[in-house]
Amino acid sequence: GAGVSQTPSNKVTEKGKYVELRCDPISGHTALYWYRQSLGQGPEFLIYFQGTGAADDSGLPNDRFFAVRPEGSVSTLKIQRTERGDSAVYLCASSLTAGSRYNEQFFGPGTRLTVL
Amino acid sequence: KQEVTQIPAALSVPEGENLVLNCSFTDSAIYNLQWFRQDPGKGLTSLLLIQSSQREQTSGRLNASLDKSSGRSTLYIAASQPGDSATYLCAVREMDSSYKLIFGSGTRLLVRP
Numbered sequence: 001g002a003g004v005s006q007t008p009s010n011k012v013t014e015k016g017k018y019v020e021l022r023c024d025p026i027s028g029h030t031a032l033y034w035y036r037q038s039l040g041q042g043p044e045f046l047i048y049f050q051g052t053g054a055a056d057d058s059g060l061p062n063d064r065f066f067a068v069r070p071e072g073s074v075s076t077l078k079i080q081r082t083e084r085g086d087s088a089v090y091l092c093a094s095s096l097t098a099g100s101r102y103n104e105q106f107f108g109p110g111t112r113l114t115v116l
Numbered sequence: 117k118q119e120v121t122q123i124p125a126a127l128s129v130p131e132g133e134n135l136v137l138n139c140s141f142t143d144s145a146i147y148n149l150q151w152f153r154q155d156p157g158k159g160l161t162s163l164l165l166i167q168s169s170q171r172e173q174t175s176g177r178l179n180a181s182l183d184k185s186s187g188r189s190t191l192y193i194a195a196s197q198p199g200d201s202a203t204y205l206c207a208v209r210e211m212d213s214s215y216k217l218i219f220g221s222g223t224r225l226l227v228r229p
Contacts, residue, residue, distance in 0.1 A: 004159070031215065042120070042205050042219030043160075056215070091159060095215075105217060107152075107159040 002026075004108035006092050012114045013082055021077040021111045025094030032075050033105060034067055035091040043091050049075060050097075082115045089113070118143045118210055122220035129196055130228050137191040137223045139206035144184050147214050151180050151191050152205040154222070160205065164191070196227045 005024045013019050025032050031050055035043035045059040049069045057067070064082075069075040079086055089112050093105040119142045129135055139149070148167045152160040164173045164180040166189070172181040179192040189206060203224050207217040 033215070033217075035217075040221065042122075042207070042221050043217070044219070045216045048215050056213070059216075093160075104150075104162060104165065106162075109157070109159040112157075 004092055004094050004106055006090075006108040006111050008111060009109065010112045010114075012116065014116050015082060015084060017082050017115075019079050019082055019113065021079075021090050021113070023075045023077070023092030023094075023108060025073065025075070025092070026106055027073075028096070029094035029106075030072065030097050031095045031103070032069060033093040033095075034075070034077050035093065037089045037091055037110070039088075046077075046090075079113075082113075084115050087113055087115045118208065118218050120206060120208055120218055120220035122204075122206060122223050124223060125221065126224040126226075128226040128228060131196060131198060133196050133227075134192070134194050135196055135225075137193070137204050137206075137225070139189040139191070139220055141187045141189075141208050141218075143210065144187050145211045146184065147209045147211055149180075149182055149189050149206060149208050150217070151178075151189075152207065154203045154205060163204075193225075196225075198227045198229050201225055201227050 007022045033048045034046040037043040047057040052072045064080045067077045089110040091110045093107045095103040095105045123138045150165045151163045166182040177194040182189045203222045205222045207219040
């Protein structure tokens with residue numbers, strides 16, 4: 001597709017359940033990023049992939065959060081034992097590469113996660 | 117730790133007004149600063165990107181300035197229109213982790229017809 005796509009657009013789950021959020025980056029983009037945006041706040045960095053490997057996962061809040069990108073394209077953010085505090089919009093972005101300051105990140109529409 | 121602050125948090129103006137949104141950051145060791153627009157339920161749209169060596173960037177009715185030494189940027193919107201209503205976010209890219217954007221909390225703008 002022309003832009004970054006994310007599925008689902010909305011996800012409602014119950015506390016304690018497992019969820020997966022999917023991101024399809026722009027074709028040919030090797031770098032992929034996940035951010036989390038809580039209500040009334042700006043996005044916060046979670047994790048960044050260069051190719052298949054997680055180059056920096058320092059933003060993941062705890063070990064309930066995990067992300068993969070097995071073939072260097074689509075990425076899945078996985079959250080185990082969801083808590084009400086995980087409710088937020090999860091944004092994915094991609095860029096051609098990551099090493100240059102000139103590489104612009106293009107954002108998807110986000111997945112709104114609500115944990116009841 | 118880099119902190120990005122945006123003032124005001126919300127702004128309501130009548131159509132046609134010129135307005136200024138403010139962004140400040142605590143560590144001046146940045147590669148660049150970027151302004152985004154976010155519409156409800158949608159992702160972020162990049163408006164302007166200013167490299168650290170630049171002082172300003174212009175696109176149509178938008179003008180963004182950067183004063184790296186004082187840790188400030190402004191986004192100037194001329195002749196505002198109702199279609200400009202959105203949340204405006206600024207983000208910096210630091211030199212020691214240039215892949216990561218650090219965002220402010222945004223300014224919610226409402227332009228009244």
